[in-house]
Amino acid sequence: MVSSAGDVAPRQDRDMDLTYPPEAEAFRVEIRQWLVDHLPKGWFDDDFRMSPEEKAAFNEEWTRTLFDGGWICATWPAEYGGKGLTTMQGVVLAEEFARAKAPMRADFFGDTLVGPTILMNGTEEQKRYFLPKILDGSMRWCQGFSEPDSGSDLASLKTTAVADGDEWVINGQKVWTTQAQFADYCFVLARTDPNVKKQAGISYLLVPMNQPGIEVRGIVQPDGTAEFNEVFFNDARCPKENVVGGLNNGWKVANDTLGFERGMSATTGHRRFEEEYRRMVAMAQANGSIDDPVIRQRLMRFYSKVQILRINGLRNLTAALGGKRDPATAALGATNKMFWSEMHQDAMDCAVDIAGAAGMLVDTSSLDGSWPGVARMQGRDGYPVSPMMSAFFFSRSETIWGGSSQIQRNIVGEKVLGLPREPKPQA
Numbered sequence: 515m516v517s518s519a520g521d522v523a524p525r526q527d528r529d530m531d532l533t534y535p536p537e538a539e540a541f542r543v544e545i546r547q548w549l550v551d552h553l554p555k556g557w558f559d560d561d562f563r564m565s566p567e568e569k570a571a572f573n574e575e576w577t578r579t580l581f582d583g584g585w586i587c588a589t590w591p592a593e594y595g596g597k598g599l600t601t602m603q604g605v606v607l608a609e610e611f612a613r614a615k616a617p618m619r620a621d622f623f624g625d626t627l628v629g630p631t632i633l634m635n636g637t638e639e640q641k642r643y644f645l646p647k648i649l650d651g652s653m654r655w656c657q658g659f660s661e662p663d664s665g666s667d668l669a670s671l672k673t674t675a676v677a678d679g680d681e682w683v684i685n686g687q688k689v690w691t692t693q694a695q696f697a698d699y700c701f702v703l704a705r706t707d708p709n710v711k712k713q714a715g716i717s718y719l720l721v722p723m724n725q726p727g728i729e730v731r732g733i734v735q736p737d738g739t740a741e742f743n744e745v746f747f748n749d750a751r752c753p754k755e756n757v758v759g760g761l762n763n764g765w766k767v768a769n770d771t772l773g774f775e776r777g778m779s780a781t782t783g784h785r786r787f788e789e790e791y792r793r794m795v796a797m798a799q800a801n802g803s804i805d806d807p808v809i810r811q812r813l814m815r816f817y818s819k820v821q822i823l824r825i826n827g828l829r830n831l832t833a834a835l836g837g838k839r840d841p842a843t844a845a846l847g848a849t850n851k852m853f854w855s856e857m858h859q860d861a862m863d864c865a866v867d868i869a870g871a872a873g874m875l876v877d878t879s880s881l882d883g884s885w886p887g888v889a890r891m892q893g894r895d896g897y898p899v900s901p902m903m904s905a906f907f908f909s910r911s912e913t914i915w916g917g918s919s920q921i922q923r924n925i926v927g928e929k930v931l932g933l934p935r936e937p938k939p940q941a
Contacts, residue, residue, distance in 0.1 A: 635759035
């Protein structure tokens with residue numbers, strides 16, 4: 515219940531209600547002190563600000579600081595450059611960085627997706643070659659899964675890889691390939707055996723991007739940026755030994771990668787939504803829309819769902835620590851992804867309604883502050899948008915990438931509720 519404008523701001527640090535094992539809490543103290551010692555002076559002050567030039571210099575220097583401290587991919591085994599942190603220590607590390615709003619390195623595809631996939635499924639030679647380059651940032655990655663006619667039904671993909679001596683020759687097209695224009699390598703799903711059922715004939719390839727047989731075309735988004743791309747393979751090549759997890763085993767390996775994507779930040783993912791909630795409350799208080807009982811109710815619905823997301827993240831953590839792998843537990847990632855992506859779209863609809871006509875302004879910094887999680891601050895070709903509206907645009911994609919909401923519902927229905935598989939369309 516919300517009785518007045520002053521009652522809508524919740525506690526900002528709910529996780530302090532939790533107590534982890536003593537060794538984890540001791541590690542938390544260590545991480546907090548490291549952050550205090552290495553973040554810029556004044557970082558924790560409410561009025562701390564950096565100019566664009568200072569921010570750029572900080573981002574470059576901070577990556578080196580993280581690498582020197584061993585905090586990039588710190589849960590990886592020490593023999594491959596990590597610190598060998600336990601699952602619990604990794605959770606505490608992520609929580610403390612999130613609490614301090616200190617950035618981890620932003621190489622999502624290398625650090626979070628393909629790196630752990632190579633660790634789990636790669637050969638020793640692949641680990642020794644690729645993992646050090648992921649750690650030191652010298653090799654950038656993109657993901658080549660979706661195709662124009664193979665998104666939700668990924669197993670129907672048509673990109674082929676045909677053996678030619680010591681190489682694979684790759685032909686086909688991928689789409690929605692984020693950061694492909696900057697990537698050195700792409701982890702690609704390609705059909706290597708057309709004569710078996712569709713899931714069984716797919717392999718997971720590590721393909722160099724800087725070669726004549728690959729063309730990258732940007733897809734311009736509503737905010738004027740082109741973060742996504744189409745990628746065309748025309749007799750592109752990669753070494754035969756760049757198959758991860760064995761020939762024609764790519765479907766299983768790809769599901770491991772998607773599991774890392776859907777399960778990331780189990781106990782910290784809710785924090786950016788809490789921050790967005792606070793920004794929305796501040797907007798509503800600034801322009802008087804907080805007096806609208808419908809707006810207040812929508813705000814509290816958002817906040818309540820953020821707390822459900824936090825609790826579900828803790829359920830995921832508990833299952834992981836207990837080694838629980840039953841179908842219902844496996845479907846938790848699908849449930850959470852479906853839940854937060856749909857929740858966020860509703861929340862951004864509310865943010866637009868709160869902003870009203872002011873949401874059409876390019877610069878709403880005086881109204882919405884520094885919107886969390888938004889790097890798309892300036893559009894292209896004279897079509898910039900405010901940070902809040904950029905977050906609104908991006909939220910439209912969140913029910914699609916990483917597995918659409920329809921696919922997540924199928925997973926939950928089949929693995930948790932025991933419903934029959936969705937019937938296939940008849941030719």
